[in-house]
Amino acid sequence: MANASTPLNLSLPPHVRQVLARLIDAGYEAYIVGGALRDTFLDRPVPDWDIATSAPCDRIGELFRDTKNYHLKHETVTLVLPHTRVEITPYRDPAGSLEGDLARRDFTVNAMASDPARQRLIDPWGGLKDLERRMIRATGDPDSRFREDPIRLLRGIRLAAELGFDIHGRTLAAIKTDALLINHVAAERVREELEKLLRCSHPSRGFRLMSRCGILDQVIPELSEGIGIMQNDHHRHSVFEHTMKTVDSIAPELHLRLAAMFHDIAKPRVRKTVRGTWRFFGHARESADLAKGIMARLRFSRTLMEKVACLINNHMIEYSEEWGDGAVRRLIRRVGTENIGDLILLRKADLRAHGVESVRICTLEQLERRVASVIRERQALSPCDLALNGHDVMDILELEPGPAVGRTLQRLLEVVTDNPHLNNQEDLSFLLRKGGPLRP
Numbered sequence: 404m405a406n407a408s409t410p411l412n413l414s415l416p417p418h419v420r421q422v423l424a425r426l427i428d429a430g431y432e433a434y435i436v437g438g439a440l441r442d443t444f445l446d447r448p449v450p451d452w453d454i455a456t457s458a459p460c461d462r463i464g465e466l467f468r469d470t471k472n473y474h475l476k477h478e479t480v481t482l483v484l485p486h487t488r489v490e491i492t493p494y495r496d497p498a499g500s501l502e503g504d505l506a507r508r509d510f511t512v513n514a515m516a517s518d519p520a521r522q523r524l525i526d527p528w529g530g531l532k533d534l535e536r537r538m539i540r541a542t543g544d545p546d547s548r549f550r551e552d553p554i555r556l557l558r559g560i561r562l563a564a565e566l567g568f569d570i571h572g573r574t575l576a577a578i579k580t581d582a583l584l585i586n587h588v589a590a591e592r593v594r595e596e597l598e599k600l601l602r603c604s605h606p607s608r609g610f611r612l613m614s615r616c617g618i619l620d621q622v623i624p625e626l627s628e629g630i631g632i633m634q635n636d637h638h639r640h641s642v643f644e645h646t647m648k649t650v651d652s653i654a655p656e657l658h659l660r661l662a663a664m665f666h667d668i669a670k671p672r673v674r675k676t677v678r679g680t681w682r683f684f685g686h687a688r689e690s691a692d693l694a695k696g697i698m699a700r701l702r703f704s705r706t707l708m709e710k711v712a713c714l715i716n717n718h719m720i721e722y723s724e725e726w727g728d729g730a731v732r733r734l735i736r737r738v739g740t741e742n743i744g745d746l747i748l749l750r751k752a753d754l755r756a757h758g759v760e761s762v763r764i765c766t767l768e769q770l771e772r773r774v775a776s777v778i779r780e781r782q783a784l785s786p787c788d789l790a791l792n793g794h795d796v797m798d799i800l801e802l803e804p805g806p807a808v809g810r811t812l813q814r815l816l817e818v819v820t821d822n823p824h825l826n827n828q829e830d831l832s833f834l835l836r837k838g839g840p841l842r843p
Contacts, residue, residue, distance in 0.1 A: 413443065413517050413524075418484045419452050422491070423519060425466055431458040434501060434525070435517040437508070444534055445566070451488045455495075455504050455516065463491050502527060506543060509555045510562065510574075514542045537568045545577035553584035554592050556618060561600045564609030575616070582617035593622055594701040601660040607647035614643075625693060626664070628671040635681045639758025642670045648756035653748060658707060662714040662749050665694035691716035713742055720750045722763070722770045729821040731773045736784050736820070743778075747771055783819045783826050786812040791831045799835045811835070 413435065415423075426433035437453035456463070463480045464472070471483040482489040496503025501516060508514040511530040518525060528542050539559050541548045549555050556578050563570050570578070585593070600609045610626070613619035619627050629642030638645055650663040669689035675682050691712040698708045717738050735743050747767055754764050783789055786809075791799075793808045802808055818834065819826040825834070 413440075413519060413522070415519060416452075416487070418487070419454075419489060420519065422454060422467075422482065422489050426454070426456050426458055426463075426491070427520065429458070429462075429466055431456050431462075432501065433458075435519065436505070436515070437513050440515050440517055441512045441530070441534065444531065449487075451490060454489060454491045455493075455501065456491055457494060457499055457501075458491075459493055463493070467491075501525065507551070508542050509548055509552070510559060511540045511542050512538075512562075533571075537566070538571055539563045539566075539568050539574065540571035541574040541577065545574045546581060549577055549581045549584060553581065554588045554596065556581060556585050556616075557588075557593060557596045557613075557622070560609050560612045560616065560618065561596050561603075563612060564600055564606065565603045567608075570612070578616045578618070582621060585618055585621045590700060590702045594703060597622070597701065598657055601650070601657060601664070602655050604655065605651050606660065606664075607651045610647060610650075623697060625668050625697060629668070632671045632674065633681070634670075634683075640756070642667055645756050645758070648758070649752045652755050653752040658710050658714070659745060659748060661694070661698070661703075661707070661711045662718070662745070663752055665697065665711065666690055666715045666718050666749065666753060668697075669693045687716055687719045710742065713738055714746055714749050717746055718749050718753060720746070720767070720770070722766055724766065724769065726770075726773075727821075728773070728777075728823075731770070732777055732782060732784060732820045732823075735774060735777060736816075740778055740784060743774055744771075747774070782823045783816060786816055788826075789815055789819065789831065790826050790828045791815065791835075795828075795832070796835065799832055 415435070419435070423433045423435075433454055433456045435452065436455040439449045439452045442449050458466070460474075460478045460480065467480065467482055472480050473483070474480060479490050479492045482491065494500060494504040495507045505514045505516060505525070505527055511528040511533045513530070514526075514528045515530040516525040517523075524531065533540050539562050541555075541559070559570060559574060559578060562568065600606050603609065610619065613622065614627060614630065626643070626646070629646060632642040634640075634642060634645070640648065646664060646667055649666065650660055653659045653663045667683075667686060667690055669692075670683045670686045672693075673683050673686050673689055675684065694715055695708050695712050698711065717734075720734070738746050747770060751764055751767055754767075777784070781788070789812060791812075793804075793812065796802065796808050796811050797804065800811070802811075815831055815834070819831075825831065
């Protein structure tokens with residue numbers, strides 16, 4: 404394809420210009436390429452900059468010895484600069500040309516280059532036109548691009564969802580044909596694309612595309628099980644559609660989006676009919692366990708897995724105004740002060756996605772206020788919050804260190820959960836000396 408070159412006056416941060424200048428002054432070609440250029444045209448924030456160069460990898464390292472850098476991707480040197488990163492990659496073309504490098508890039512919107520020295524845009528594959536048409540189109544032959552690196556199957560879908568673009572017909576057909584290739588991609592790379600998709604404003608668009616193309620069946624087949632599975636009078640939508648609406652309606656924080664995506668994932672497996680109505684007994688616990696297995700498979704961190712599982716396991720909050728203050732404190736104790744706010748957000752998103760009018764969302768706002776009051780007043784929510792500690796218990800009851808001390812503290816916590824005014828040394832000491840059920 405003939406090279407298209409058009410005038411371009413690109414505004415670059417000073418530190419990026421300095422990196423380009425150092426490469427050019429050393430006698431090498433250097434161009435701004437990839438997603439940074441695409442996002443600049445779309446007036447989107449550019450967190451990281453990509454540079455393609457004729458310099459070999461070892462020479463890049465020598466030129467930037469004085470700059471903090473690391474190598475994670477093959478041949479790529481990442482410079483860590485104030486407020487940003489710059490990734491410098493030698494041309495991917497064996498012949499060492501920019502044109503060959505661009506021809507091997509995944510999509511036309513990523514196959515453009517900026518030559519800041521001459522203020523020119525090099526766009527041999529029509530990426531700028533595809534940006535104007537809001538189109539994701541593979542560079543050259545789609546099948547060849549996907550076979551070179553199958554993560555592009557998922558990346559194309561993610562970009563379409565993230566940018567609100569359509570996928571070109573030939574490219575979409577190739578994604579469907581090559582869907583099984585995604586199984587050859589490392590789980591960590593799949594996870595990275597899923598994380599980016601989940602942070603989009605409307606992730607559901609990407610997951611629906613994944614389903615249409617056969618990618619979802621390969622990456623998260625458990626999610627596909629909810630397609631077409633209808634629920635009961637409390638829900639207007641199928642399990643899958645309800646999940647998509649929940650994901651879209653919750654804040655774009657990874658742990659919240661993951662909890663939303665997996666909160667009902669076990670429903671198709673526990674569904675039973677009782678007197679003509681579908682019921683889903685134990686689905687929260689089963690969904691939490693299933694979510695942990697999926698997240699482990701995709702190499703999410705254990706800390707994130709546990710947080711997401713906690714939210715899912717407890718998301719069926721059936722709060723009513725009749726709850727006593729002790730019940731509110733027990734809920735906070737069960738999930739932790741660090742999770743209680745997120746749990747209420749998840750339950751609200753879940754109820755909004757039911758598709759039927761629900762007064763329970765309003766009652767949850769009352770629960771939020773009561774939770775905030777408990778936390779603000781620093782009421783006892785764990786043994787650490789008690790006016791007595793383990794040493795005090797041992798002294799008063801003449802105990803040796805051991806499990807009995809912990810059990811006694813837990814019993815004291817139960818007492819002050821219902822009677823917070825008793826959380827002082829005098830009253831707690833009296834209760835222990837009095838004996839009864841508090842004795843180990």
